Amino acid sequence: MDAYYKPEHLAKFGTIAEGNKKLADKFFDWYAEVFKAGALSAREKALIALAVSHTVQCPYCIDAYSKESLQQGADLEQMTEALHVAAAIRGGASLVHGTQMLEHVHKQVMA
Amino acid sequence: MGAVETDKLIGPRATTSLVSRASPLASAARQIATLQRLPVADFKAPLRPAAIDIFQINVGKLCNMTCRHCHVDAGPDRTEEMMSRETVDLCLAALDRTSAKTVDITGGAPELNPHFRYLVDQCVARGKHVMDRCNLTVLLTGPCRDLPGWFAERGVEVVCSLPHHRKRNTDLQRGDGTFEKSIEALQRLNQAGYGKGDPRLRLTLVHNPAGAFLAGDQASMEKEWKEGLKANHGVSFDALIALNNMPISRFLEWLETSGNLQSYLELLVNSYNPATLVGLMCRNTLSVGWDGRIYDCDFNQMLELDARYADGHAAHIRDFDPTRLGERAIVTARHCFGCTAGAGSSCGGTIA
Numbered sequence: 524m525d526a527y528y529k530p531e532h533l534a535k536f537g538t539i540a541e542g543n544k545k546l547a548d549k550f551f552d553w554y555a556e557v558f559k560a561g562a563l564s565a566r567e568k569a570l571i572a573l574a575v576s577h578t579v580q581c582p583y584c585i586d587a588y589s590k591e592s593l594q595q596g597a598d599l600e601q602m603t604e605a606l607h608v609a610a611a612i613r614g615g616a617s618l619v620h621g622t623q624m625l626e627h628v629h630k631q632v633m634a
Numbered sequence: 635m636g637a638v639e640t641d642k643l644i645g646p647r648a649t650t651s652l653v654s655r656a657s658p659l660a661s662a663a664r665q666i667a668t669l670q671r672l673p674v675a676d677f678k679a680p681l682r683p684a685a686i687d688i689f690q691i692n693v694g695k696l697c698n699m700t701c702r703h704c705h706v707d708a709g710p711d712r713t714e715e716m717m718s719r720e721t722v723d724l725c726l727a728a729l730d731r732t733s734a735k736t737v738d739i740t741g742g743a744p745e746l747n748p749h750f751r752y753l754v755d756q757c758v759a760r761g762k763h764v765m766d767r768c769n770l771t772v773l774l775t776g777p778c779r780d781l782p783g784w785f786a787e788r789g790v791e792v793v794c795s796l797p798h799h800r801k802r803n804t805d806l807q808r809g810d811g812t813f814e815k816s817i818e819a820l821q822r823l824n825q826a827g828y829g830k831g832d833p834r835l836r837l838t839l840v841h842n843p844a845g846a847f848l849a850g851d852q853a854s855m856e857k858e859w860k861e862g863l864k865a866n867h868g869v870s871f872d873a874l875i876a877l878n879n880m881p882i883s884r885f886l887e888w889l890e891t892s893g894n895l896q897s898y899l900e901l902l903v904n905s906y907n908p909a910t911l912v913g914l915m916c917r918n919t920l921s922v923g924w925d926g927r928i929y930d931c932d933f934n935q936m937l938e939l940d941a942r943y944a945d946g947h948a949a950h951i952r953d954f955d956p957t958r959l960g961e962r963a964i965v966t967a968r969h970c971f972g973c974t975a976g977a978g979s980s981c982g983g984t985i986a
Binding site: 560564565566590593594595596598599600601 | 798800803841843844845847848849850851854855857858
Protein backbone atom coordinates (compact mmCIF):
# COMPACT_ATOMS: atom_id res chain seq x y z
CA MET A 524 0.00 0.00 0.00
CA ASP A 525 1.25 3.53 -0.83
CA ALA A 526 2.00 5.96 2.01
CA TYR A 527 -0.36 8.92 2.38
CA TYR A 528 2.54 11.39 2.47
CA LYS A 529 5.02 11.54 -0.40
CA PRO A 530 8.03 13.85 0.05
CA GLU A 531 8.08 14.64 -3.67
CA HIS A 532 4.66 16.31 -3.34
CA LEU A 533 6.25 19.26 -1.54
CA ALA A 534 8.05 20.30 -4.73
CA LYS A 535 4.68 20.19 -6.51
CA PHE A 536 2.93 22.55 -4.09
CA GLY A 537 2.38 25.10 -6.89
CA THR A 538 0.24 22.65 -8.84
CA ILE A 539 -2.69 23.27 -6.51
CA ALA A 540 -3.29 26.28 -8.78
CA GLU A 541 -4.81 23.84 -11.25
CA GLY A 542 -8.16 23.97 -9.42
CA ASN A 543 -8.20 27.77 -8.90
CA LYS A 544 -5.28 29.86 -10.17
CA LYS A 545 -6.51 33.18 -8.78
CA LEU A 546 -6.72 31.97 -5.21
CA ALA A 547 -3.42 30.07 -5.49
CA ASP A 548 -1.66 33.17 -6.81
CA LYS A 549 -3.00 35.25 -3.92
CA PHE A 550 -1.87 32.62 -1.43
CA PHE A 551 1.65 32.22 -2.78
CA ASP A 552 2.18 35.99 -3.10
CA TRP A 553 1.09 36.48 0.49
CA TYR A 554 3.20 33.51 1.66
CA ALA A 555 6.34 34.91 0.02
CA GLU A 556 5.68 38.30 1.62
CA VAL A 557 5.17 36.73 5.05
CA PHE A 558 8.61 35.14 5.04
CA LYS A 559 10.59 38.15 3.90
CA ALA A 560 12.79 39.72 6.56
CA GLY A 561 10.97 42.64 8.18
CA ALA A 562 10.67 43.53 11.83
CA LEU A 563 11.68 39.89 12.38
CA SER A 564 14.69 38.43 10.59
CA ALA A 565 14.34 35.61 8.05
CA ARG A 566 16.03 33.35 10.60
CA GLU A 567 13.55 34.21 13.37
CA LYS A 568 10.67 33.54 10.98
CA ALA A 569 12.16 30.20 9.93
CA LEU A 570 12.38 29.08 13.57
CA ILE A 571 8.80 30.22 14.25
CA ALA A 572 7.66 28.31 11.16
CA LEU A 573 9.59 25.27 12.36
CA ALA A 574 7.82 25.37 15.71
CA VAL A 575 4.38 25.90 14.15
CA SER A 576 5.06 23.05 11.68
CA HIS A 577 5.35 20.71 14.64
CA THR A 578 2.25 22.12 16.28
CA VAL A 579 0.13 21.42 13.21
CA GLN A 580 2.19 18.30 12.46
CA CYS A 581 2.63 19.04 8.79
CA PRO A 582 5.42 16.78 7.47
CA TYR A 583 5.96 18.98 4.40
CA CYS A 584 6.46 22.05 6.56
CA ILE A 585 8.73 20.18 8.97
CA ASP A 586 10.95 19.15 6.04
CA ALA A 587 10.96 22.60 4.47
CA TYR A 588 11.63 24.53 7.67
CA SER A 589 14.23 22.13 9.01
CA LYS A 590 16.20 22.85 5.86
CA GLU A 591 15.47 26.56 5.98
CA SER A 592 16.44 26.88 9.66
CA LEU A 593 19.77 25.15 8.97
CA GLN A 594 20.41 27.40 6.02
CA GLN A 595 19.59 30.46 8.09
CA GLY A 596 22.39 29.42 10.46
CA ALA A 597 20.46 27.74 13.28
CA ASP A 598 21.96 24.66 14.94
CA LEU A 599 20.27 21.56 16.36
CA GLU A 600 20.11 23.00 19.89
CA GLN A 601 18.33 26.16 18.75
CA MET A 602 15.92 24.17 16.59
CA THR A 603 15.19 21.75 19.45
CA GLU A 604 14.37 24.66 21.77
CA ALA A 605 11.92 25.93 19.14
CA LEU A 606 10.35 22.46 19.04
CA HIS A 607 9.97 22.52 22.82
CA VAL A 608 8.26 25.91 22.59
CA ALA A 609 5.74 24.30 20.24
CA ALA A 610 5.29 21.35 22.59
CA ALA A 611 4.97 23.58 25.66
CA ILE A 612 2.25 25.69 24.05
CA ARG A 613 0.33 22.59 22.95
CA GLY A 614 0.68 21.01 26.39
CA GLY A 615 -0.12 24.27 28.12
CA ALA A 616 -3.22 24.79 25.99
CA SER A 617 -4.61 21.51 27.34
CA LEU A 618 -3.55 22.11 30.90
CA VAL A 619 -4.93 25.63 31.21
CA HIS A 620 -8.44 24.34 30.42
CA GLY A 621 -8.09 22.41 33.65
CA THR A 622 -8.98 25.62 35.48
CA GLN A 623 -12.49 25.19 34.06
CA MET A 624 -12.51 21.60 35.35
CA LEU A 625 -11.44 22.83 38.78
CA GLU A 626 -14.39 25.24 38.91
CA HIS A 627 -16.84 22.41 38.31
CA VAL A 628 -15.18 20.20 40.87
CA HIS A 629 -15.10 22.93 43.52
CA LYS A 630 -18.83 23.68 42.90
CA GLN A 631 -20.13 20.13 42.86
CA VAL A 632 -17.98 18.28 45.31
CA MET A 633 -18.36 18.68 49.04
CA ALA A 634 -15.50 20.69 50.46
CA MET B 635 38.91 13.25 14.95
CA GLY B 636 40.06 16.33 16.75
CA ALA B 637 42.54 19.17 16.52
CA VAL B 638 46.18 18.19 16.98
CA GLU B 639 48.03 20.62 19.18
CA THR B 640 51.75 20.20 19.46
CA ASP B 641 54.75 22.35 20.15
CA LYS B 642 56.90 20.45 17.67
CA LEU B 643 55.56 20.08 14.18
CA ILE B 644 58.19 17.76 12.81
CA GLY B 645 57.27 14.79 10.64
CA PRO B 646 53.87 13.20 9.91
CA ARG B 647 51.18 12.85 12.59
CA ALA B 648 48.14 10.59 12.87
CA THR B 649 45.53 12.17 10.70
CA THR B 650 42.37 11.60 8.74
CA SER B 651 43.46 13.15 5.46
CA LEU B 652 42.36 11.38 2.29
CA VAL B 653 46.00 10.99 1.30
CA SER B 654 46.96 9.23 4.53
CA ARG B 655 44.01 6.83 4.17
CA ALA B 656 44.90 6.18 0.50
CA SER B 657 41.32 7.11 -0.32
CA PRO B 658 40.48 7.08 -4.06
CA LEU B 659 39.19 10.64 -3.63
CA ALA B 660 42.73 11.79 -2.81
CA SER B 661 43.06 11.88 -6.61
CA ALA B 662 41.91 15.12 -8.25
CA ALA B 663 40.97 13.21 -11.40
CA ARG B 664 38.74 10.92 -9.38
CA GLN B 665 37.01 13.88 -7.75
CA ILE B 666 36.31 15.50 -11.12
CA ALA B 667 35.03 12.18 -12.51
CA THR B 668 32.74 11.75 -9.47
CA LEU B 669 31.10 15.11 -10.15
CA GLN B 670 30.91 14.45 -13.92
CA ARG B 671 29.02 11.20 -13.39
CA LEU B 672 26.09 12.97 -11.70
CA PRO B 673 22.96 13.64 -13.77
CA VAL B 674 23.14 17.44 -13.40
CA ALA B 675 23.87 20.27 -15.84
CA ASP B 676 27.42 21.27 -16.81
CA PHE B 677 28.78 24.69 -15.85
CA LYS B 678 28.69 26.61 -19.10
CA ALA B 679 29.19 30.34 -18.33
CA PRO B 680 32.35 31.54 -20.14
CA LEU B 681 34.56 33.46 -17.74
CA ARG B 682 37.35 35.90 -18.58
CA PRO B 683 39.76 37.45 -16.07
CA ALA B 684 39.70 41.11 -15.12
CA ALA B 685 42.78 42.83 -13.62
CA ILE B 686 44.46 40.95 -10.77
CA ASP B 687 43.41 42.67 -7.51
CA ILE B 688 44.29 39.81 -5.18
CA PHE B 689 47.39 37.63 -5.30
CA GLN B 690 46.48 34.53 -3.35
CA ILE B 691 49.40 32.35 -2.27
CA ASN B 692 48.80 28.87 -0.89
CA VAL B 693 52.01 28.16 1.01
CA GLY B 694 51.27 24.51 1.69
CA LYS B 695 48.92 21.82 2.89
CA LEU B 696 50.37 21.32 6.35
CA CYS B 697 47.78 22.03 9.05
CA ASN B 698 47.37 21.21 12.71
CA MET B 699 43.71 20.26 12.07
CA THR B 700 41.79 17.95 9.74
CA CYS B 701 38.40 19.64 9.32
CA ARG B 702 35.66 17.61 7.70
CA HIS B 703 34.77 20.16 5.03
CA CYS B 704 38.35 20.88 3.93
CA HIS B 705 38.77 21.23 0.18
CA VAL B 706 42.57 21.15 0.52
CA ASP B 707 42.83 17.76 2.29
CA ALA B 708 45.14 19.59 4.68
CA GLY B 709 46.44 17.93 7.82
CA PRO B 710 49.44 17.31 10.08
CA ASP B 711 50.71 14.63 7.64
CA ARG B 712 51.06 17.00 4.67
CA THR B 713 54.70 17.89 5.35
CA GLU B 714 55.84 17.41 1.76
CA GLU B 715 53.61 20.08 0.23
CA MET B 716 55.44 23.12 1.57
CA MET B 717 56.35 26.21 -0.46
CA SER B 718 60.12 26.71 -0.59
CA ARG B 719 61.94 29.98 -0.04
CA GLU B 720 62.89 29.98 -3.72
CA THR B 721 59.22 29.76 -4.75
CA VAL B 722 58.26 32.45 -2.22
CA ASP B 723 60.81 34.75 -3.86
CA LEU B 724 59.42 33.93 -7.30
CA CYS B 725 55.96 34.88 -5.99
CA LEU B 726 57.31 38.22 -4.78
CA ALA B 727 58.95 38.89 -8.14
CA ALA B 728 55.65 38.07 -9.88
CA LEU B 729 53.70 40.23 -7.43
CA ASP B 730 55.94 43.16 -8.36
CA ARG B 731 54.77 42.76 -11.96
CA THR B 732 51.08 43.07 -11.13
CA SER B 733 48.93 45.89 -9.81
CA ALA B 734 47.51 43.62 -7.08
CA LYS B 735 46.98 45.55 -3.86
CA THR B 736 46.17 42.56 -1.68
CA VAL B 737 48.15 39.42 -0.86
CA ASP B 738 45.97 36.66 0.55
CA ILE B 739 48.09 34.00 2.27
CA THR B 740 46.40 30.65 2.72
CA GLY B 741 47.09 26.92 3.15
CA GLY B 742 46.65 24.45 5.17
CA ALA B 743 47.67 26.59 8.09
CA PRO B 744 49.96 29.13 6.36
CA GLU B 745 51.57 30.09 9.69
CA LEU B 746 53.24 26.67 9.76
CA ASN B 747 55.35 27.36 6.66
CA PRO B 748 58.89 28.29 7.84
CA HIS B 749 58.97 31.20 5.34
CA PHE B 750 55.57 32.61 6.36
CA ARG B 751 56.90 35.52 8.39
CA TYR B 752 59.44 36.40 5.70
CA LEU B 753 56.62 36.45 3.11
CA VAL B 754 54.41 38.66 5.28
CA ASP B 755 57.27 41.09 5.99
CA GLN B 756 58.15 41.33 2.28
CA CYS B 757 54.52 42.01 1.32
CA VAL B 758 54.08 44.62 4.08
CA ALA B 759 57.32 46.30 2.96
CA ARG B 760 55.80 46.55 -0.54
CA GLY B 761 52.78 48.38 0.89
CA LYS B 762 50.39 45.51 0.19
CA HIS B 763 47.33 44.73 2.26
CA VAL B 764 48.10 41.29 3.69
CA MET B 765 45.45 38.74 4.69
CA ASP B 766 46.24 35.68 6.76
CA ARG B 767 43.73 32.82 6.43
CA CYS B 768 43.86 31.49 9.96
CA ASN B 769 42.27 28.43 11.56
CA LEU B 770 42.48 30.10 15.02
CA THR B 771 43.65 27.01 16.92
CA VAL B 772 47.11 27.31 15.35
CA LEU B 773 47.55 30.55 17.32
CA LEU B 774 47.61 28.50 20.51
CA THR B 775 50.50 26.28 19.35
CA GLY B 776 53.97 27.00 20.70
CA PRO B 777 55.69 28.62 17.70
CA CYS B 778 52.62 30.73 16.86
CA ARG B 779 51.66 32.14 20.25
CA ASP B 780 53.17 35.54 19.54
CA LEU B 781 51.38 35.94 16.20
CA PRO B 782 48.46 38.13 17.36
CA GLY B 783 50.86 40.87 18.43
CA TRP B 784 53.19 40.21 15.49
CA PHE B 785 50.27 40.56 13.05
CA ALA B 786 49.09 43.72 14.82
CA GLU B 787 52.51 45.38 14.42
CA ARG B 788 52.24 44.80 10.68
CA GLY B 789 48.54 45.58 10.17
CA VAL B 790 47.78 42.11 8.80
CA GLU B 791 44.06 41.34 8.33
CA VAL B 792 43.27 38.10 10.13
CA VAL B 793 40.57 36.09 8.36
CA CYS B 794 39.59 33.18 10.62
CA SER B 795 37.40 30.17 10.15
CA LEU B 796 34.54 29.67 12.60
CA PRO B 797 31.61 27.58 11.36
CA HIS B 798 29.22 28.82 14.02
CA HIS B 799 29.11 31.20 16.98
CA ARG B 800 28.07 28.25 19.17
CA LYS B 801 29.95 25.10 20.08
CA ARG B 802 27.93 22.30 18.53
CA ASN B 803 28.38 22.90 14.79
CA THR B 804 31.91 24.24 15.23
CA ASP B 805 33.09 21.03 16.88
CA LEU B 806 31.13 18.84 14.44
CA GLN B 807 32.93 20.41 11.49
CA ARG B 808 36.37 20.96 12.94
CA GLY B 809 36.86 18.49 15.78
CA ASP B 810 36.11 18.19 19.51
CA GLY B 811 37.42 21.05 21.55
CA THR B 812 37.82 23.36 18.55
CA PHE B 813 35.22 25.87 19.68
CA GLU B 814 36.87 26.49 23.08
CA LYS B 815 40.30 26.88 21.47
CA SER B 816 38.86 29.19 18.82
CA ILE B 817 37.30 31.42 21.48
CA GLU B 818 40.59 31.60 23.36
CA ALA B 819 42.41 32.54 20.15
CA LEU B 820 39.80 35.21 19.36
CA GLN B 821 40.19 36.65 22.86
CA ARG B 822 43.95 36.88 22.31
CA LEU B 823 43.37 38.64 18.98
CA ASN B 824 41.01 41.07 20.73
CA GLN B 825 43.70 41.72 23.36
CA ALA B 826 46.12 42.57 20.54
CA GLY B 827 43.61 45.16 19.25
CA TYR B 828 41.84 43.16 16.57
CA GLY B 829 38.09 43.20 16.00
CA LYS B 830 37.41 46.59 17.55
CA GLY B 831 36.63 48.63 14.48
CA ASP B 832 40.22 49.72 13.78
CA PRO B 833 40.55 49.38 9.97
CA ARG B 834 44.24 48.54 10.39
CA LEU B 835 43.51 45.60 12.70
CA ARG B 836 40.67 43.95 10.89
CA LEU B 837 39.32 40.64 12.22
CA THR B 838 37.06 38.81 9.81
CA LEU B 839 35.27 35.55 10.58
CA VAL B 840 34.51 33.01 7.87
CA HIS B 841 31.41 30.84 8.12
CA ASN B 842 31.09 27.55 6.23
CA PRO B 843 27.88 25.57 6.83
CA ALA B 844 28.29 22.42 8.91
CA GLY B 845 26.51 20.27 6.35
CA ALA B 846 24.86 19.95 2.94
CA PHE B 847 23.07 23.30 2.78
CA LEU B 848 23.93 26.74 1.44
CA ALA B 849 25.41 29.51 3.55
CA GLY B 850 22.66 31.74 4.97
CA ASP B 851 22.16 35.48 4.75
CA GLN B 852 25.57 37.00 5.53
CA ALA B 853 24.38 40.33 6.98
CA SER B 854 21.81 38.70 9.24
CA MET B 855 24.32 36.11 10.48
CA GLU B 856 26.92 38.78 11.14
CA LYS B 857 24.46 40.64 13.38
CA GLU B 858 23.47 37.48 15.26
CA TRP B 859 27.08 36.35 15.72
CA LYS B 860 28.25 39.73 16.96
CA GLU B 861 25.53 39.69 19.62
CA GLY B 862 26.13 36.05 20.57
CA LEU B 863 29.93 36.12 20.74
CA LYS B 864 29.92 39.37 22.70
CA ALA B 865 27.28 38.31 25.19
CA ASN B 866 28.57 34.77 25.75
CA HIS B 867 32.34 35.10 25.36
CA GLY B 868 33.24 38.80 25.38
CA VAL B 869 34.59 38.44 21.83
CA SER B 870 34.20 41.11 19.15
CA PHE B 871 34.99 41.02 15.43
CA ASP B 872 34.64 43.32 12.44
CA ALA B 873 32.94 41.33 9.70
CA LEU B 874 31.53 37.92 8.85
CA ILE B 875 31.81 36.33 5.44
CA ALA B 876 29.76 33.30 4.47
CA LEU B 877 31.10 30.70 2.04
CA ASN B 878 29.35 27.71 0.51
CA ASN B 879 31.06 24.35 0.93
CA MET B 880 32.65 23.16 -2.29
CA PRO B 881 32.11 19.55 -3.45
CA ILE B 882 35.86 18.88 -3.40
CA SER B 883 38.20 16.64 -1.37
CA ARG B 884 36.98 15.83 2.16
CA PHE B 885 33.63 17.58 1.80
CA LEU B 886 33.04 15.58 -1.38
CA GLU B 887 33.88 12.42 0.54
CA TRP B 888 31.40 13.37 3.27
CA LEU B 889 28.70 14.13 0.66
CA GLU B 890 29.23 10.67 -0.85
CA THR B 891 29.28 8.70 2.39
CA SER B 892 26.31 10.59 3.90
CA GLY B 893 24.17 10.10 0.76
CA ASN B 894 23.94 13.87 0.15
CA LEU B 895 26.01 14.15 -3.05
CA GLN B 896 23.25 14.11 -5.67
CA SER B 897 20.90 16.39 -3.71
CA TYR B 898 23.69 18.86 -2.85
CA LEU B 899 24.79 19.19 -6.48
CA GLU B 900 21.15 19.62 -7.48
CA LEU B 901 20.84 22.33 -4.80
CA LEU B 902 23.90 24.15 -6.18
CA VAL B 903 22.73 23.88 -9.79
CA ASN B 904 19.13 24.90 -8.97
CA SER B 905 20.41 27.87 -6.93
CA TYR B 906 22.52 29.17 -9.84
CA ASN B 907 22.45 32.96 -9.79
CA PRO B 908 23.81 34.70 -12.92
CA ALA B 909 24.17 37.96 -10.93
CA THR B 910 27.17 36.38 -9.20
CA LEU B 911 29.25 35.97 -12.38
CA VAL B 912 30.67 39.48 -12.47
CA GLY B 913 32.02 39.25 -8.91
CA LEU B 914 33.47 35.72 -8.99
CA MET B 915 36.88 35.57 -7.35
CA CYS B 916 38.48 33.78 -10.31
CA ARG B 917 38.09 37.01 -12.24
CA ASN B 918 40.17 39.22 -9.94
CA THR B 919 42.24 36.73 -7.95
CA LEU B 920 45.21 34.67 -9.04
CA SER B 921 45.99 31.54 -7.04
CA VAL B 922 49.55 30.23 -6.67
CA GLY B 923 50.17 26.72 -5.33
CA TRP B 924 52.93 25.60 -2.95
CA ASP B 925 54.94 24.32 -5.92
CA GLY B 926 54.55 27.49 -7.99
CA ARG B 927 51.80 26.22 -10.30
CA ILE B 928 49.23 28.90 -11.08
CA TYR B 929 45.45 28.52 -10.97
CA ASP B 930 42.31 30.57 -11.47
CA CYS B 931 41.28 29.92 -7.84
CA ASP B 932 42.11 27.80 -4.78
CA PHE B 933 39.40 25.27 -5.73
CA ASN B 934 40.87 24.74 -9.20
CA GLN B 935 44.20 24.38 -7.42
CA MET B 936 42.96 21.45 -5.36
CA LEU B 937 41.50 19.83 -8.49
CA GLU B 938 44.83 20.39 -10.26
CA LEU B 939 43.16 22.41 -13.02
CA ASP B 940 46.07 24.68 -13.93
CA ALA B 941 45.48 28.13 -15.37
CA ARG B 942 46.42 27.95 -19.02
CA TYR B 943 47.66 30.50 -21.49
CA ALA B 944 45.85 30.78 -24.82
CA ASP B 945 48.29 28.25 -26.36
CA GLY B 946 47.28 25.66 -23.74
CA HIS B 947 50.56 25.93 -21.81
CA ALA B 948 50.06 25.63 -18.03
CA ALA B 949 51.09 28.79 -16.17
CA HIS B 950 53.88 28.57 -13.56
CA ILE B 951 55.34 31.27 -11.34
CA ARG B 952 58.84 30.79 -12.83
CA ASP B 953 57.62 32.10 -16.22
CA PHE B 954 54.95 34.43 -14.92
CA ASP B 955 53.49 36.56 -17.71
CA PRO B 956 50.70 38.87 -16.51
CA THR B 957 49.82 40.05 -20.01
CA ARG B 958 49.34 36.54 -21.37
CA LEU B 959 47.47 35.57 -18.19
CA GLY B 960 45.07 38.43 -18.79
CA GLU B 961 44.16 36.87 -22.14
CA ARG B 962 43.37 33.39 -20.79
CA ALA B 963 39.98 31.69 -20.51
CA ILE B 964 39.19 30.71 -16.90
CA VAL B 965 38.99 26.93 -16.42
CA THR B 966 35.59 25.84 -15.12
CA ALA B 967 33.91 22.57 -14.15
CA ARG B 968 30.89 21.46 -12.12
CA HIS B 969 32.35 22.50 -8.76
CA CYS B 970 31.98 26.10 -9.99
CA PHE B 971 28.27 25.90 -9.15
CA GLY B 972 29.38 26.22 -5.53
CA CYS B 973 30.47 29.82 -6.13
CA THR B 974 27.45 30.82 -8.21
CA ALA B 975 24.75 29.38 -5.90
CA GLY B 976 22.32 31.70 -4.12
CA ALA B 977 24.00 34.89 -3.05
CA GLY B 978 27.24 33.53 -4.46
CA SER B 979 30.41 32.61 -2.67
CA SER B 980 33.96 33.93 -2.93
CA CYS B 981 36.98 34.30 -0.71
CA GLY B 982 35.42 37.63 0.25
CA GLY B 983 31.99 36.20 1.06
CA THR B 984 28.68 36.63 -0.72
CA ILE B 985 28.78 38.29 -4.12
CA ALA B 986 25.24 39.28 -5.13
